Amino acid sequence: MNQDILFADIQTWHVERQAISFPAQQAGALIECWVSLSWLQQRTSNSLVSEADIVAAFIHLRFDLEELAEARIEDEDYEQDGSIFIG
Template sequence: MNQSILFPDLQTWDAVKNVIVFPAQQSGALIECVVSKSYLENMVGSAIETEQQAIQVFQKLSFDLEEQAEELIEEEEFNLQGQIELG
């Protein structure tokens, strides 16, 4: 794991887009990362019904999700909004 990319333990639910938003920091720059509800559901193999469930699933899978986000950051795979997008 790249030590220059840090993931603070912060995540929020965006009900409009059905995504969890979580930050990454690289060389002092803040990078917004997002993971879709459907991607989380595919990872756990079951439906996510509530915001609280989505946050719990994210926390359970945070190591794997952060690893995926780290790879995308290193490859500079930003979307048009400048975010790293999983799923």
């Protein structure tokens, strides 16, 4: 893992966006990363309904998600708002 990109052990479910956000930091800049509910459901092969189940799935897949987000940050594959989206 690239030590220039740090991930905090924080995640937040956003019902209106149907996604979890998790922050990354690179050279002091905060980068908001997102993973969609559909991505989590596809990877777990489960229908995730409750917030607790969704967050648990995220935590279970955290390492893979951080790797994917790191690769996108390194490739500068940002959304228009400067965030990273996995979905």
